[in-house]
Amino acid sequence: MPVITLNRLSKTFTYYKKEPGVRKSLQNLFRREKLAKEAVKDVSFSVREGEMVGFLGPNGAGKTTTLKMLSGILHPSSGEASVLGFTPWKRQKEFKRQFSIVMGQKNQLWWDLPASESFALNKLIYEIGDHEFRASLDELVTLLGVEEQLHVQVRRLSLGERMKMELIAALLHRPKVILLDEPTIGLDMVSQRRIREFFKAYNRQHRTTVLLTSHYMKDIEDLCSRAIIISGGTLVYDGDLKSVNERLGARKLLKVRLAEPVAQKQLAGLGSVRSSSQVEAVFEVDAEDTLGWSKKVLDALPVTDFTIEDVPLEEGIENLYNEGRWADAK
Ligand SMILES: Nc1ncnc2c1ncn2[C@@H]1O[C@H](COP(=O)(O)OP(=O)(O)OP(=O)(O)O)[C@@H](O)[C@H]1O
Numbered sequence: 001m002p003v004i005t006l007n008r009l010s011k012t013f014t015y016y017k018k019e020p021g022v023r024k025s026l027q028n029l030f031r032r033e034k035l036a037k038e039a040v041k042d043v044s045f046s047v048r049e050g051e052m053v054g055f056l057g058p059n060g061a062g063k064t065t066t067l068k069m070l071s072g073i074l075h076p077s078s079g080e081a082s083v084l085g086f087t088p089w090k091r092q093k094e095f096k097r098q099f100s101i102v103m104g105q106k107n108q109l110w111w112d113l114p115a116s117e118s119f120a121l122n123k124l125i126y127e128i129g130d131h132e133f134r135a136s137l138d139e140l141v142t143l144l145g146v147e148e149q150l151h152v153q154v155r156r157l158s159l160g161e162r163m164k165m166e167l168i169a170a171l172l173h174r175p176k177v178i179l180l181d182e183p184t185i186g187l188d189m190v191s192q193r194r195i196r197e198f199f200k201a202y203n204r205q206h207r208t209t210v211l212l213t214s215h216y217m218k219d220i221e222d223l224c225s226r227a228i229i230i231s232g233g234t235l236v237y238d239g240d241l242k243s244v245n246e247r248l249g250a251r252k253l254l255k256v257r258l259a260e261p262v263a264q265k266q267l268a269g270l271g272s273v274r275s276s277s278q279v280e281a282v283f284e285v286d287a288e289d290t291l292g293w294s295k296k297v298l299d300a301l302p303v304t305d306f307t308i309e310d311v312p313l314e315e316g317i318e319n320l321y322n323e324g325r326w327a328d329a330k
Contacts, residue, residue: 001048001049002046002047002048002049003047003048003049003083003084003176003177003209004046004047004070004081004082004083004177004209004211005045005046005047005080005081005082006043006044006045006046006066006070006079006080006081007044007079007080007081008042008043008044008078008079008080009040009042009043009044009066009069009076009078009079009080009081010038010040010041010042010043010076010077010078010079011038011039011040011062011065011066011069011074011076011077012036012037012038012039012077013036013037013039014034014035014036014037015034015035015037016028016032016033016034016035017032017033017034017035038233039062039065039233040062040065040066040069040076040230040233041062041232041233041234042079042234042235043062043066043079043230043233043234043235044079044235045228045235045238047209047211048209049176049207049209050203050207050208050209051209051210051226052199052203052209052210052212052223052224052225053210053211053212053224053226053227053228054212054213054214054219054220054223054224054226054227054228054241055067055211055212055213055227055228055230056213056220056227056228056229056230056244056317057229057230057231057236057317058231058315058317058318061230061231061232061233062230062232062233063181063213063230064103064181064213065233066230067101067179067181067211067213069081069088069089070083070088070179070211071088071099071101071179072088072089072090072091072095072096073101074089075089076089083095083099083177084098084099084176084177096126097126097127097173097175098175098176098177099175099176099177099178100170100171100173100175100177100178100179101170101178101179101180101181102166102167102170102178102179102180102181102183103181103182104163104181104182104183104184104185104186105181105182105185107162107166108166108169108170109154109162109165109166109169110154111153111154111155112153112154112155113153113154114150114151114152114153114154115149115150115152115154115157115165115168115169116150116151118154118165118169119137119168119169119172122169122172122173123172126172126173128172128173132174133172136171136172136173136174137168137172140167140168140171140172141168143198143201143202144164144167144168144194144195144198145164145194146161146164146165146168149161149165159186159187159191160187160188160190160191160194163183163184163187163191163195164191164194164195164198167183167195167198171202174206175208176208176209177208177209177210177211178208178209178210178211179210179211180199180210180211180212180213180214181213182213182214182215183195183212183214183219184196184214184216184219185214185215192216192218192219196218196219196222196223199223200222200223203223210223212224215312217248217310220241221241221245224241225240225241225242226238226239226240226241227239227240227241227244229244229317231317231318247316248310248311248316248317250286250287250288251284251285251286251287251311251316252284252285252286252287252290252308252309252310252311253274253282253283253284253285253308253309253310253311254282254283254284254285254290254293254294254297254306254307254308255280255281255282255306255307255308255309256280256281256282256283256297256301256303256305256306257279257280257303257304257305257306258279258280258281258301258302258303258304259279259302259303259304260279260302261278261279262281262301262302264276266300266301267281267301270283270296270297270300270301271283271284271285271293271296271297272284272285281301283297284311290308294306294308
């Protein structure tokens with residue numbers, strides 16, 4: 001049984017064009033130009049109970065807008081959605097008690113109070129019983145290793161510690177469905193890993209259904225076996241994460257630092273140059289022949305430093321989409 005279902009869900013934002021300058025602003029008071037942005041177009045998919053699905057797409061693809069509709073923060077322009085049998089934007093109390101959304105860029109904790117006091121408030125809001133609250137809090141605090149920070153004013157916590165407290169606040173009422181919008185954004189590698197490990201353990205224990213957006217491929221790889229990809233508001237892929245990886249992994253970025261400036265022409269003569277500055281160059285190369293490419297570049301240029309990296313997720317998706325390489329993946 002799916003717990004999340006979207007049926008041709010769409011959202012168009014309408015807004016008025018704003019032009020710079022006093023004269024234009026005055027003109028706009030009388031004659032405003034109305035614009036429309038189709039942020040999400042006819043998106044349909046469903047997620048089964050206990051699944052952890054990566055929701056991916058380039059910047060501005062419509063991910064946050066979709067998650068906001070699924071959490072009831074936004075009304076769609078058309079289409080339907082059901083989460084745990086509820087229509088999210090009706091915002092029924094019973095829905096809110098079984099659901100949670102975590103946005104890495106927003107916080108729900110009170111900054112001037114210790115997190116423990118925000119948790120006590122959530123206990124009241126979600127009507128969590130004493131025993132359940134204690135058990136839930138103990139489990140989350142232990143899994144995330146934040147026992148010592150519970151009574152520290154939130155504004156004094158590190159970014160990673162604050163995010164862990166945000167997660168506790170979002171999970172205290174043991175929601176069955178969790179939407180995670182960039183939960184590890186801006187965190188250092190250690191905190192990112194800790195949060196990934198937390199979700200793995202948490203999901204094993206509670207079989208929560210999770211829809212996760214992240215710009216870090218590692219988050220998605222570690223937690224999800226299925227990916228849903230949108231681009232320009234439209235669903236472009238729904239399937240195995242492995243096949244997305246195979247496609248994205250086909251190219252690598254070879255980054256070199258040079259001892260002295262090298263002419264653009266010489267760089268271009270070596271291969272596909274992604275970008276270059278005075279003493280740096282980035283080549284996009286075939287992943288299967290990284291060694292051959294490395295040798296060629298090292299032989300030809302005065303290289304002082306050298307790294308091989310994956311193509312950033314959102315860029316890779318955008319490239320594949322533009323090249324029409326999704327056709328056989330759908
Ligand atoms: N209130 C709004 N009014 C007008 N346009 C909007 C509004 N909210 C979002 N948009 C536009 O809708 C599109 C989708 O935005 P959304 O935030 O859903 O993208 P996203 O996939 O989450 O991107 P990112 O990865 O950068 O966070 C963008 O072009 C954005 O500028």
